[in-house]
Every structure is written in structure tokens, then in C-alpha cells.
Amino acid sequence: xxxxxxxxxxxxxxxxxxxxxxxxxxxxxxxxxxxxxxxxxxxxxxxxxxxxxxxxxxxxxxxxxxxxxxxxxxxxxxxxxxxxxxxxxxxxxxxxxxxxxxxxxxxxxx
DNA sequence: TTTATGGCTGTCA
DNA sequence: ATGACAGCCATAA
Numbered sequence: 001x002x003x004x005x006x007x008x009x010x011x012x013x014x015x016x017x018x019x020x021x022x023x024x025x026x027x028x029x030x031x032x033x034x035x036x037x038x039x040x041x042x043x044x045x046x047x048x049x050x051x052x053x054x055x056x057x058x059x060x061x062x063x064x065x066x067x068x069x070x071x072x073x074x075x076x077x078x079x080x081x082x083x084x085x086x087x088x089x090x091x092x093x094x095x096x097x098x099x100x101x102x103x104x105x106x107x108x109x110x
Numbered sequence: 111t112t113t114a115t116g117g118c119t120g121t122c123a
Numbered sequence: 124a125t126g127a128c129a130g131c132c133a134t135a136a
Contacts, residue, residue, distance in 0.1 A: 005133085024118055035131050037118040042133060045117060058117080066117045073117080 005033050009043040016057040019085040020101040021094060023061045030103060041066070056080040057101070063093040 008031040016022050024037035033039065044055045056077040060066040065078050078088065086099045 025120095028118085035119085036133085038116065038131065039118090039133055041117040046134090055117090060117075061119055068117045070117095077117090 005031065005036070005039060006043045006046070008032060009040050010047075010053055013044070013053055013055060013058060015103070016054055016101050018054075019099065021057050021059050021063075021081065021086060021096075021099050022101040023063075024058060024066075025061055026101070027058055037061075057084075059094070063096055064088075065092060 009027060012027050012030045013022075024040040025034075027040045028034055028036045031040070040058070044053075044058060047053055047055055059077075065074050065081075068074050078092070081094075082088070086094055088094050
């Protein structure tokens with residue numbers, strides 16, 4: 001079925017409210033492609049520069065900003081999150097219990 | 111086509 | 124806690 005996963009991923013990411021964060025795995029699952037967290041990362045990496053997608057609200061399962069090829073992006077991501085009120089500890093990790101995104105019972109609207 | 115590489119994740123030592 | 128391994132599979136070369 002050639003289901004384009006990128007649009008789905010983007011659709012899910014777009015729902016993350018301000019001041020909240022979600023993990024790649026969570027996004028993948030909500031997008032209907034569980035187990036493809038890596039592809040979520042790819043999809044976000046492929047975003048155009050002028051995007052309004054809150055890609056910075058997506059972090060890894062450890063609750064920290066994932067180290068990327070360009071250190072600047074990593075810093076920017078954390079900066080944007082802190083700007084929204086998300087706080088990190090000394091280890092650069094955040095609290096899922098507090099800033100984690102808790103989506104409601106969402107059945108796929110297909 | 112085959113290989114290599116990833117903005118990941120979970121498990122085990 | 125950290126580090127190594129193994130699955131997952133889309134993209135690029």
C-alpha cells in the first residue's frame with residue numbers, strides 16, 4: 001500500500017502541544033508505524049528549513065535531545081524547548097512525567 | 111542490485 | 124550508570 005509514512009509522522013508531530021515533548025518511538029507508534037523510530041528521525045531530518053513543524057519537541061527515549069551530526073542543531077533544539085518551558089537536568093534530560101506528551105485516545109481517523 | 115549509514119529502542123553484561 | 128548488540132527499514136551512493 002505504499003502508505004507514505006512521512007505525512008503521517010508530520011501530522012503526529014504537529015499535534016504535540018507547546019511545552020511538551022514526545023519520543024521518536026512514540027511518534028512512530030502514533031503514526032501507525034511502530035518500530036520505525038529511526039525513520040521518524042529521518043523524516044524530521046528531511047524537513048525544509050522554513051517548516052513550522054515542532055520537530056524540536058521530538059527527543060529520544062532517554063528523555064534527552066539526541067546527538068546529531070551538527071552540534072548546532074542539537075543546541076538549538078534544546079534552546080527552543082527551554083524557551084517553551086521545558087526544563088532539563090544537569091544531564092540534559094527532561095521529565096517525562098511532567099513534560100511528556102500524553103495524547104488522548106486517538107483512533108486513526110483514516 | 112548490494113552496502114553502508116542513520117536525530118532510535120530495548121535488552122543484557 | 125555505561126557500553127555493546129541486535130532488530131527496524133528508508134535513503135543515498
